[in-house]
Amino acid sequence: MQNTLTSRKAWFGNIKGDLVSGIVVALALIPEAIAFAIIAGVDPMVGLYASFLISVVIAFAGGRPGMISGATGAMALVMVDLVAEWGVDYLLAATILTGVLQIIFGITKLARLMKFIPRSVMVGFVNALAILIFTAQLEHFEGANWVMYAMVIGALAIIYLFPLFTKAVPSPLIAIVVITIIALMTNVNVLTVGDMGQITQAFPSFLFPNVPFSFDTLMIIFPYSLALAIVGLVESLLTASIVDEYTGTASNKNREAGGQGIANIITGFFGGMAGCAMIGQSVINVSSGGRGRLSSLTAGLVLISLIVFMGDIVSQIPVAALVGVMVMVSIGTFDWGSIRTLKIVPLTDNLVMIVTVLTVVFTHNLAIGVLTGVLLSAIFFVAKISKVKVTKEFKYNRMHYTFQGEIFFASVTELMDEFDYNTENAKEAVFDLTKARLWDDSAIAALDKIVSNLEQKRINVYVVGLNQLSSELRAKLSRKLSAH
């Protein structure tokens, strides 16, 4: 089993590695934070403040040292409609409520419900996320000139080819620097980050979201907050497991859920959008040598310092460069292995994955996609186990029926329909239930019904081989028939 880090080790066990990786992550976080804010339809600062605050708070409150959290695409996609219809103040209120819900999830240990999310839904989740991040970029091409296309292609070329020379600096950062320099030198007229909103060179300050404190407000934000809370926890716990696997150390999932909640509450009060753990950034962090809480703290502090001292430069970044980074993020997020394994994975699993993806693509809501996927796989599961096999054999003047399978509400109808009452010349029948289990009252009722049908034909029925749980249930529920 994996060991948990002691709190001293989680903070100071890897100081040099954490400082270096924290700086790398901060550089990689800036373009993503801005791009996700643009997806959500808010000022770049809302994303930057979120990434700063969340990574700093999570450093203290999180349950997975070495994991990076901030403004994410998954959360941005959920909040698009809320921002478009009600504005940024409602988003901040929703962010605070998201945090409250996540703390409740953490306290009630709801994190363990994650095991009800099947693998195929998780795969659908990341694939849908990748597709939506990609399609969100397409609107930037509407009415764009060739310069825009050239810049996006140039950015992508740098992102994918630069690592062949060195991996010390994140290649998306190089792409952004190069494209920005080219834009400034050639003085071409392209959309920049500054056009999307003012880069404020200041630390965030406490503010109360400017929304009426009423039941109506709650009704507006609650559905979004619930969806945000669910999406945030799904991505955070998936990311935590990835970091667990990579570092070979265990994490505290319930503490992480609560920590995400605390981070979102604080973020909402300081003008940031709701966020969660980031798979891509966490992978960058651990690959760059980050292991402890210090890496997340460093990332947040370096990020805000860069914004405060170099905000002018940040606002000169062409949006095209960010589009290039987002295309890379979507390619990196998509689980390409799931396409390769389509042929060998069971059909029902593939269906669940594809339905999850389609639901998200149509509703633009990852939470609805996850719930639909879980529901569908539950239905498939019930369908799979609801086959009861009954075989009959004539021996010693009795007809022996052997039941095999799970007898419960979903399987009784078929069982009743297909039961073969022909006992030939036997006057007695034996029901062998060694390999079956009675689950609920409909199972008892079905068994009673079959027994009484046979008894009407003057055939005595002996029920044998019930396991203890099944026979206790039968003793409690069976009315018609006394145990022979």
Add this chain to the structure above:
Amino acid sequence: MYKKILLATDGSEHSLRTTNHAISLATITADSYIEVVYVKESTQVKSDTLHNWNKVGVMNVQEDKVMGIEEDLQKAGISYKTTVLNGEPGPTIVDYANEKEFDIVIVGSRGLNAFQEMVLGSVSHKVAKRANCPVLIVK
């Protein structure tokens, strides 16, 4: 001749065949021992965690990959040790082999196509080029 043998593995089926070559080398020299080295690579860990989502916590997805190799080595009665490292497979294996002064490195060749090799780089090539000891590439 080859006392300290480094067997690099990616946990694939092909690397199980590589094990057989390691075993036959180890049986030639008395008191030889094999160190099985598995390198965790971040994108691989990500996709493995996703694909084994419902088994996470039940098993250590990465470590369990070398179980097949360990069984083979136990059967052959060869003394061995398993080491799990983090990082980029090629350079990580090279550094470890040079630092611990192995007598030979055995590595499988995955057979990537030209494009994959350009982007990913062949692990076996990197090891063959930069390791200070003989390298056996098993095709």
